[in-house]
Amino acid sequence: MPEEASADKARKRHALPLWQESLLLMGLAVVLALVVKTFLVQAFYIPSGSMEPGLEVNDRILVQKVSYWTGEPERGDIVVFEDPGSWLSPAESAGPTGAVASTLSRIGLYPAGGHLVKRVIGVAGDTITCCDDQGRLLVNGEPLDSSAFIRNGRDCDGPMVASCEWSAGPVPEGSVFVMGDHRDDSADSSFHLSCDLSKERAQRRGDQAEDADPESAGTCDGTDAWVGTDLVVGKVFARVWPASRFSLLDKPEAFDALD
Template sequence: MTSDDRGSSSISTDEGPRSSRSGDDVTASSRRSKRKQLPLWQETILLLGVALVLAIVIKTFFVQAFYIPSESMEPGLILNDRILIQKVSYWGDDQPERGDVVVFKDPGGWLPPSESAGPSNPVAKVMAKIGLYPTGGHLVKRVIGVAGDTIVCCDDKGRLSVNGKALDETAFVRRGDRSCDGPMVTDCKEDWTVGPIPEGHIFVMGDNRSRSADSSAKMCKPNATECVPGDEFVPVDLVVGKVFVLLWPADRFRWNTRPAPFEDVPDPSP
């Protein structure tokens, strides 16, 4: 074989594979291009579907929007404030703690019909279902006592005591025209005691103590003969989540944390 023959053979061998690879690359690229290109309307539906699923999952397990329906949580949260609650803190065996501000479903008869109805606008109803709009039938209150606790009103400064520990709530509670932090059942004219709180229940109060239809308002008044004790406690399984941020109005945006006075409350005696 001459050197010319070897050169000719070499050129012929190289050109074949290059041509073949080039054709394969074009075909594969064309297929990928066809797979990626969807009509705009299909892409829109797909994106909306993914967003809807994510919104439902987030609402169910993580975060949900609510609004403040009354003045009962002033001065910290006022009428029509938009808040977000998180549900992670109460996963598994974890339960609400003293000082938490929680959203819970109406235990029955705590809310007037107008506040239980929820949104009437069709669009708002759909948004409420996926957690993008507040729903009706819920209340927002602060946890004062948990299972086993005993609450007493009041000491010589008008303060509540939990398991013998007086709570200094001046930083976040509004007494209004009352002289104590627990006025509802006796209007601060007499002391009252509640507890031990049953297992699986909490005792809640609004921060605006003279304008809150809360657990203290559901207590039996002294010498009442037709009142059945127990309606003042909220079942833990009705708690939806813990308020963790004041979202709107924007100029009052803030993270919501547990007040320091509740950190030193001792556990109930066995």
């Protein structure tokens, strides 16, 4: 019929060429990815063994940001955060290499680098002490049974290198105290309590103590131990790759006893 023919011609006139339609769809996909990365979920990869056994080297994880829109990190949360100040070497701070990987990382389609992942042990007002006669951390005097989620190693739940006797806190407002689940191999808040540890780490990096930037070792007065909540990107909620290790993640029940 004439009317149907006219309608078909009108649709054809308004239809975009295939290449324009493809570009439009790609643009919308990029915008959607940016929105998701900025406000909802971001992918990261695990570069070290500091969170073993739960998170292994090269695991891919997803971090959700919604929980901290109106709330704060809680004890037991696994969080990803920006470097609070020379916790990472320049090499460790570098993100993905290569033009494609870097571009995809910026829009949230490839795991980002230059961040750290640790577990929150103490929140504002908490005092963390190492350790009781069973080698357990004490949070506000209450023992934390970490046996279900940390990697067995030292005789106590102390930092990577140091005595089993130390105390941190009270944690300042707007900050958290974080530790890796692999306590023997995690340069975390407990590690940064000590100036000696900062120097030792600098030596392992190959820095010369006399030539090192004084600011690179931090203040060495314990303030380097805190991570500002404004640096926290979000909470790890899933391990998604390799597929054989896929799992949703939640805080261990041991932390419920501290509330």
